[in-house]
Amino acid sequence: MIAFSTTIKYLSLIGSFAVVGTLLAMGFLLLDVHGKLSTSAEKLRSILWISALTWVLGAVGNILFTLATILDQPVSVAFDATMLRSFITQITLGKFLLFQAIVALIVSLVALRVQKILTVIFLLALSLIGLVIPIFQSHSASSGSHALAIGSLVIHVVALSLWVGGVFTLAILDPKDRAIAVPRFSVLALWAAIAVVVSGTANAWARLDFKAAWSSAYALVVAAKIILTIVLICFGYAHRKNLYNRESIDWKAFSRLIVAESLIMVITVAMGAWLSSNQAPERPGKTVFDPALSVAGISSPPPPTWSRIFFSYEPDALMIGILVTAVALYIKGVLVLNRRGDKWPVGRTVSFATAISLIDFATSGGLGLYAHFAFSYHMVAHMILGMIAPIGIVLGAPITLALRTLPQGRNSDERGVRGSLLAALHSKLATFYTNPIVALAFFDGSLFALYFTGLFGSLMQSHAGHLFMNIHFLLAGILFFHVVIGIDPNPRRVPHLVRIVILFAAMSIHAFFSVALMSASTLIDGGYFAALKSPWLTDLLADQRIGGSIGWAMGEVPILLALVATFVNWMRDDTRETKRIDKNIERAAAMGQPDELATYNKYLQDLAQRDRNES
Numbered sequence: 001m002i003a004f005s006t007t008i009k010y011l012s013l014i015g016s017f018a019v020v021g022t023l024l025a026m027g028f029l030l031l032d033v034h035g036k037l038s039t040s041a042e043k044l045r046s047i048l049w050i051s052a053l054t055w056v057l058g059a060v061g062n063i064l065f066t067l068a069t070i071l072d073q074p075v076s077v078a079f080d081a082t083m084l085r086s087f088i089t090q091i092t093l094g095k096f097l098l099f100q101a102i103v104a105l106i107v108s109l110v111a112l113r114v115q116k117i118l119t120v121i122f123l124l125a126l127s128l129i130g131l132v133i134p135i136f137q138s139h140s141a142s143s144g145s146h147a148l149a150i151g152s153l154v155i156h157v158v159a160l161s162l163w164v165g166g167v168f169t170l171a172i173l174d175p176k177d178r179a180i181a182v183p184r185f186s187v188l189a190l191w192a193a194i195a196v197v198v199s200g201t202a203n204a205w206a207r208l209d210f211k212a213a214w215s216s217a218y219a220l221v222v223a224a225k226i227i228l229t230i231v232l233i234c235f236g237y238a239h240r241k242n243l244y245n246r247e248s249i250d251w252k253a254f255s256r257l258i259v260a261e262s263l264i265m266v267i268t269v270a271m272g273a274w275l276s277s278n279q280a281p282e283r284p285g286k287t288v289f290d291p292a293l294s295v296a297g298i299s300s301p302p303p304p305t306w307s308r309i310f311f312s313y314e315p316d317a318l319m320i321g322i323l324v325t326a327v328a329l330y331i332k333g334v335l336v337l338n339r340r341g342d343k344w345p346v347g348r349t350v351s352f353a354t355a356i357s358l359i360d361f362a363t364s365g366g367l368g369l370y371a372h373f374a375f376s377y378h379m380v381a382h383m384i385l386g387m388i389a390p391i392g393i394v395l396g397a398p399i400t401l402a403l404r405t406l407p408q409g410r411n412s413d414e415r416g417v418r419g420s421l422l423a424a425l426h427s428k429l430a431t432f433y434t435n436p437i438v439a440l441a442f443f444d445g446s447l448f449a450l451y452f453t454g455l456f457g458s459l460m461q462s463h464a465g466h467l468f469m470n471i472h473f474l475l476a477g478i479l480f481f482h483v484v485i486g487i488d489p490n491p492r493r494v495p496h497l498v499r500i501v502i503l504f505a506a507m508s509i510h511a512f513f514s515v516a517l518m519s520a521s522t523l524i525d526g527g528y529f530a531a532l533k534s535p536w537l538t539d540l541l542a543d544q545r546i547g548g549s550i551g552w553a554m555g556e557v558p559i560l561l562a563l564v565a566t567f568v569n570w571m572r573d574d575t576r577e578t579k580r581i582d583k584n585i586e587r588a589a590a591m592g593q594p595d596e597l598a599t600y601n602k603y604l605q606d607l608a609q610r611d612r613n614e615s
């Protein structure tokens with residue numbers, strides 16, 4: 001049974017990695033023609049289709065074998081329609097596996113028709129989500145420090161799919177296309193390989209007791225993977241030597257290397273599939289039942305103190321991975337500008353860095369830890385993620401930085417990465433989201449949708465739900481503050497008066513929400529905090545009320561500051577406009593042209609005089 005389920009998991013992994021690699025080549029590595037696929041990229045569509053079909057087969061098989069494993073029955077039992085239906089509609093793992101199969105199916109259905117680069121990028125993002133979603137309910141989710149175990153495995157798989165999938169695709173490209181794709185891929189492969197090693201090591205660290213587990217088959221496979229990874233890194237080094245240290249590239253040597261590299265990857269992926277279908281050995285020692293560990297995935301921390309809040313750290317590997325990537329890209333952008341001799345205001349960098357540190361504090365820091373255990377701390381974290389950090393991000397102007405530094409097209413026909421970002425910014429979707437009413441609905445409307453329905457309690461119970469909630473707060477905040485005080489380009493011009501009205505509306509809705517929360521006489525968490533049984537938190541309703549008042553106090557200040565900033569900007573814009581008109585008049589007078597404003601005034605006076613004469 002384990003052998004079959006490992007084989008099926010392997011099929012699914014190989015299919016999905018090939019899908020990601022092909023989409024990566026079509027969307028980023030090969031040339032595009034004014035935002036559409038080039039003939040070389042179009043040739044990859046059939047490969048994409050075959051890979052997606054393989055993924056569909058693997059994903060469907062994965063559903064059946066996972067159900068059979070859970071039931072501890074032969075796989076034929078999993079074909080029972082009632083059993084299968086309840087697994088994919090009522091059990092979270094079943095729902096996630098179904099989502100993966102649907103994503104694979106969507107890619108297979110559109111693979112042969114896809115034409116636009118933006119569609120390819122969308123499919124790539126969707127495939128990555130479909131690929132990692134079951135990890136949130138995999139056996140990593142049941143290990144101790146699960147935010148580390150899940151997050152590191154998600155990063156492991158995303159980085160692997162880009163690296164392994166990219167190598168597979170390079171191996172089948174013809175030499176002309178390969179020469180175009182390789183320089184871009186080699187930069188990406190280096191970073192992906194680093195991410196694979198760091199995340200794989202972090203996951204092994206979270207799963208294994210290093211002293212006790214080394215004789216187990218699981219640990220031996222991890223050790224074998226480490227050795228094969230070192231061999232793969234040596235291959236990468238040989239590629240770079242061939243590509244960058246010679247006058248002309250030896251493409252025959254390149255082909256030999258890439259075939260050998262692909263073979264080793266195929267073996268290493270098989271080992272990964274085996275690991276993910278087998279349990280890591282239990283940690284030695286007495287296992288005491290900890291309700292917090294089984295509900296929140298974290299052991300109950302001691303009572304909160306200032307020092308514990310500021311200095312504890314419970315790594316949420318996925319959030320850390322996202323933040324590290326954002327910081328690395330920002331630093332890269334600033335360095336590119338510096339090298340070019342262009343200036344980038346220090347204030348923007350400081351603002352961005354402060355926001356990133358705050359996000360880390362509210363997710364992996366002491367605040368993030370206690371936010372799992374008490375509503376009041378959850379509310380502080382929410383306000384930081386949704387109200388304060390977004391202002392820092394928006395004032396850091398990351399889109400402007402990206403537009404100034406992203407690579408241009410590699411020939412006159414190519415739109416390139418920068419062009420794709422511009423096209424996305426001007427798309428109908430971007431115009432829709434940046435409508436002030438839509439931004440306000442996401443920003444404030446989601447407060448009511450989350451806290452005054454059963455959603456909050458159910459999202460808090462799973463790592464995926466908690467992560468989704470944090471990312472939603474952050475993105476809704478970034479969207480809102482981008483529309484009202486943003487310095488990055490916006491697809492639509494929002495008049496200052498509209499911004500002020502929107503800010504006043506946000507303030508009132510926020511106050512209304514906080515008062516409703518403070519006066520609620522029942523708990524809104526669906527029993528989540530009570531189930532954790534934290535000995536230091538006895539009055540949950542009082543804590544919820546404190547949360548409401550924190551939400552009010554912390555939420556109104558950033559909006560008020562944004563209001564002041566908008567007023568000041570409005571005044572400045574008016575002064576600038578008056579100066580511009582004055583300058584135009586002076587310029588016209590100096591060139592002996594008539595003063596437009598004086599002529600217009602004279603025209604109005606003449607009209608008034610005529611009216612008087614007629615009456």
Ligand code: HEM
Pocket residue numbers: 013140153156157160164196197198200201203204207222225226228229232264265268269270271272273275276277278280
């Ligand atoms: C330092 C090197 C590496 C270490 C320490 C490492 C460790 C791990 C660990 C601990 C897991 C978790 C398995 C589980 O869920 O129980 C894993 C999963 C996996 N690894 Fe690695 N790994 C490394 C490199 C690689 C490489 C180079 C490849 C492929 C080329 C690879 C492919 C995989 C795959 C396919 C999985 C399964 C992912 C899933 O569950 O969907 N790993 N690895």
